[in-house]
Amino acid sequence: MLYHLLFPLREHFKIFNLLSYISFRAVAAAVTALVLSFVIGPIILRALRRQSVTQVVREGTPATHAHKATTPTMGGLIILGCSLVSACLWARFNVDHPYVLVAVLVTIWMGVIGVIDDVLKIKQKRYGQRNRGLVARYKLVGQVTIGLAVGWYLWRHPLSPDPLGVSTGLPFLKNYRVVFGSAAAYLLFTTFILTGTSNAANITDGLDGLCAGLMAIAVSTFAIFAYVIGRIDASRYLELFYMDGAGELTVFCLAIVGALIGFLWYNAYPAQVFMGDTGALALGGALGIVAILLKSEFVLAFVGALFVAEALSVIIQRYTFKLRKRLHGLEYAQAHRVFRRAPLHHHFELMGWSEPQVVVRFWIIGILCALFALSTLKLR
Numbered sequence: 001m002l003y004h005l006l007f008p009l010r011e012h013f014k015i016f017n018l019l020s021y022i023s024f025r026a027v028a029a030a031v032t033a034l035v036l037s038f039v040i041g042p043i044i045l046r047a048l049r050r051q052s053v054t055q056v057v058r059e060g061t062p063a064t065h066a067h068k069a070t071t072p073t074m075g076g077l078i079i080l081g082c083s084l085v086s087a088c089l090w091a092r093f094n095v096d097h098p099y100v101l102v103a104v105l106v107t108i109w110m111g112v113i114g115v116i117d118d119v120l121k122i123k124q125k126r127y128g129q130r131n132r133g134l135v136a137r138y139k140l141v142g143q144v145t146i147g148l149a150v151g152w153y154l155w156r157h158p159l160s161p162d163p164l165g166v167s168t169g170l171p172f173l174k175n176y177r178v179v180f181g182s183a184a185a186y187l188l189f190t191t192f193i194l195t196g197t198s199n200a201a202n203i204t205d206g207l208d209g210l211c212a213g214l215m216a217i218a219v220s221t222f223a224i225f226a227y228v229i230g231r232i233d234a235s236r237y238l239e240l241f242y243m244d245g246a247g248e249l250t251v252f253c254l255a256i257v258g259a260l261i262g263f264l265w266y267n268a269y270p271a272q273v274f275m276g277d278t279g280a281l282a283l284g285g286a287l288g289i290v291a292i293l294l295k296s297e298f299v300l301a302f303v304g305a306l307f308v309a310e311a312l313s314v315i316i317q318r319y320t321f322k323l324r325k326r327l328h329g330l331e332y333a334q335a336h337r338v339f340r341r342a343p344l345h346h347h348f349e350l351m352g353w354s355e356p357q358v359v360v361r362f363w364i365i366g367i368l369c370a371l372f373a374l375s376t377l378k379l380r
Contacts, residue, residue, distance in 0.1 A: 001088055001089050001090075001093075002019065002025075002089050002090060003019045003025065003090070003091075003092045004092070004093070006019060007019045007020065022227065022230070022247045022248065022250050022251065023227070023250075025090040025091070025092075025251050026090070026223065026227075026250045026251045026253075026254040027254065028090050029086045029087060029089070029090040029091070029251045029252075029254050029255040029258065030086075030254040030255060030257055030258035030261075031258060032085075032086040032089060032090065032255070032258065033082040033083050033085075033086035033087075033255045033256070033257075033258030033259040033262065034082075034258040034259070034261055034262045035262075036081070036082040036085060036086060036259070036262070037078055037079075037082045037258070037259055037261075037262020037263055037265070038262055038265070040078065040081060040082065041078050041082075041262060041263070041265070041266055044075070044077050044078050044081075045072060045075070045078075045266060045272060045273055048072035048073070048074060048075070048273065049072055052126075053072055053073060053074050053118075053122055054069060054070055054071060054072055054073060054122070054125075055068050055069055055070075055071045055072070055073040055274050055276075056069070056073070056121040056122065056124075056125050061206070061346065062341060062346055062349055062350060064349070064355075068271075068274075071271055071272070071273065071274060072272070072273045072274070073118060073122075073273070073274045073275075073276040073278075074115070074118045074274075074275075074276045074278045074279075075263065075266065075267065075273035075274055075275045075276065075278075075279060076111065076114060076275040076276050076277075076278030076279020076280065076282060076283075077115075077278055077279075078259070078262070078263050078266070078273075078279075079212075079256070079259045079260060079263050079275060079279045079282070079283065080107070080108075080111050080259075080278070080279065080282055082255075082258070082259035082262060082263075083107075083255045083256040083258070083259035083260075084104060084107065084108070084255075086255040086258065086259070087100065087104060087251060087252045087255040087256075088104070090251050090255065091248050091251040091252060091255075092248050092251075094245050094248070096245070097159055097160075097244060097245025097246070097248075098159070099159060099245055099246055099248055099249050099252075099293050100248045100249065100251070100252050102150065102153070102159075102289065102293065103249060103252050103286065103289050103290060103293065104252070106146055106150060106194070106285050106286070106288075106289040107282050107285055107286040107289070108282075109142070109146045109285065110143070110146065110194075110198050110281045110282045110284065110285030110286075111278060111279075111281065111282035111285075113134070113139060113142040113143065113277075113281055114202075114276065114277035114278040114279065114280065114281035114282055115277075115278045116134050117134040117139060117277040117278075117281070118276045118277050118278050120134050121277075140195070143191075143194060143195040143198055143199070143281075143285075144191050144195060146194060146285070147187075147190050147191030147192070147193070147194040147195055148187050148190075148191055150190050150194065150289065150292065151183075151186050151187035151188075151189070151190035151191060152183070152187060154166075154186070154190065154292070154293075155183050155186050155187070159243070159245070159246075159293065160241075160243040160244065160246070160295075166179060166180045166186055167179040167180060167295060168180075168189075168295045168296075168297050168298065169240075169241065169295045169296060169298070169299075170298055171298055171299050171302065171373075171376035171380070172376055172379055172380050173380060174239040174240075174380040175239060175241070177241070177295070189297070190292055193288050193291065193292055193297050193300070194285060194288040194289065194292070196288070196311070197284045197285070197287050197288030197291070197300065197304065197307070198280075198281045198282075198284030198285045198288060199281075199284065199311065200284060200304065200307040200308060200310060200311040201215065201280045201281070201283050201284030201287065201307060202277055202280040202281055202284060203307075203310050203311050203314055203343050204280070204306070204307055204310045204343065204345070205274070205275060205276075205279070205280040206343055206345055206346065207269075207345050207349075207355050207358055207359050208267060208268060208269040208270060208271040208355060208356075208359065209264055209267050209268045209269060209271070209359050210345060210358070210359045210362060211275065211279075211280055211283070212260050212263055212264050212267050212275065212279075213260075213264065213359065213362075213363045213366070214304075214306055214307065214362060214363065214366045215256075215260055215283045215287065216256075216257050216260040216261060216264075217363065217366040217367055217369075217370050218287055218303045218304050218307075218366070218370065219253045219256050219257050219260070219283075219286070219287060219290070220253070220254075220257050220370070221303045221370040221373055221374060222249075222253055222287070222290045222291065222294065222296070222303065223249075223250045223253035223254050223257065224250075224374060224377075225294055225296055225299065225377070226246055226247060226248075226249035226250040226252075226253060226290070226294055227247055227250040228240065228377060229241070229242065229243050229246050229247070229294055229296075230242075230243060230244075230245065230246040230247020230248070230249070230250070231247060232244075238377050238378065238380075239380060240377070241295065243294070243295070246293065246294060249290055249293060249294065252286075252290070253290060256283070256286060260283075263275065263279075269355055269356050269359065284307075287300070287304065288300070291303075299373050299376060302369055302372055302373040302376070303369060303370055303373040304369075305365075305366075305369040306362055306365060306366050306369065309344055310343045310344050310345065311343075313338075313339055313342045313343050313344040313347065314342045314343050316338050316339075316342075317337060317338055317339050317342035318342070320337075320338050321333050321334075321337060324336060345358050345359075345362065348361075
């Protein structure tokens with residue numbers, strides 16, 4: 001918005017030439033989101049406390065988390081509000097290359113699903129009902145719907161020249177892409193990425209600061225990818241495919257990073273507020289759509305390796321338990337679990353790691369994964 005309002009005035013005020021630089025607007029977006037989080041964060045936090053919007057502790061969570069049932073949730077409103085306002089202020093909206101617009105719409109859609117889920121959980125908790133939130137199949141319908149919609153739109157209206165619009169890149173291989181031969185395959189692919197990433201982020205959100213910190217690392221990494229892919233000189237030097245206009249996603253990504261850093265002020269151990277599904281689903285959707293738009297879906301597996309591990313731990317635990325229960329009985333299945341507790345972060349808690357230890361060590365692993373992903377820019 002500011003670009004469109006102020007950049008035309010550059011002939012009279014040369015300082016507005018700065019708006020032509022994506023790097024300047026991206027940093028400004030991060031700072032704006034961070035400052036906004038310090039301004040509106042306390043306001044939202046007081047409102048959540050006043051309305052008794054408290055955390056619903058998941059079934060199977062270690063007993064040490066019982067006290068968190070009095071901690072406010074839906075803090076994802078802080079992240080969503082600050083990041084989207086900042087992104088809209090500093091990003092350049094291009095009708096021919098609407099990368100940021102698509103990313104914003106997907107993030108809002110996933111955030112709305114999260115809000116509905118959180119609100120239902122809170123109401124069920126107040127009335128003493130089972131805390132199921134939004135029924136899983138309805139939540140999945142919402143996620144699949146946006147995945148199919150994004151896939152269809154990108155298939156019919158590629159944001160980059162063909163065949164880039166219906167393809168994805170492969171890490172470590174230069175100028176090599178997987179081209180989708182049918183709309184059905186591409187729609188299923190985008191749906192899988194968006195649904196999987198949003199659910200994996202939601203599963204990871206179980207410890208104070210864990211999801212927020214890992215997401216800040218992952219989104220920062222994709223900000224670098226967006227900047228490089230959106231510059232013809234840098235993409236040519238690194239032998240990457242160039243995508244005109246994709247650099248604006250750098251602004252979107254750093255706006256999220258700024259909001260996440262601000263949110264960590266309130267979410268660091270011991271947390272004053274949790275992001276809830278409102279934040280986790282929206283952030284997962286944002287990360288997934290950025291990867292799709294940048295044709296870097298396979299890089300997402302490296303950047304978000306811990307998100308993948310968290311999701312796989314739940315899947316493995318659940319299905320091996322069902323299999324062993326059917327073959328050997330309930331008692332055997334309970335005594336022979338793959339993990340002491342799933343998701344993975346609870347497994348390490350029960351091994352004796354304190355909550356801050358799990359979080360910081362996972363952050364360190366997340367940074368290493370991000371560095372490995374960045375190495376694919378040159379090692380190809």
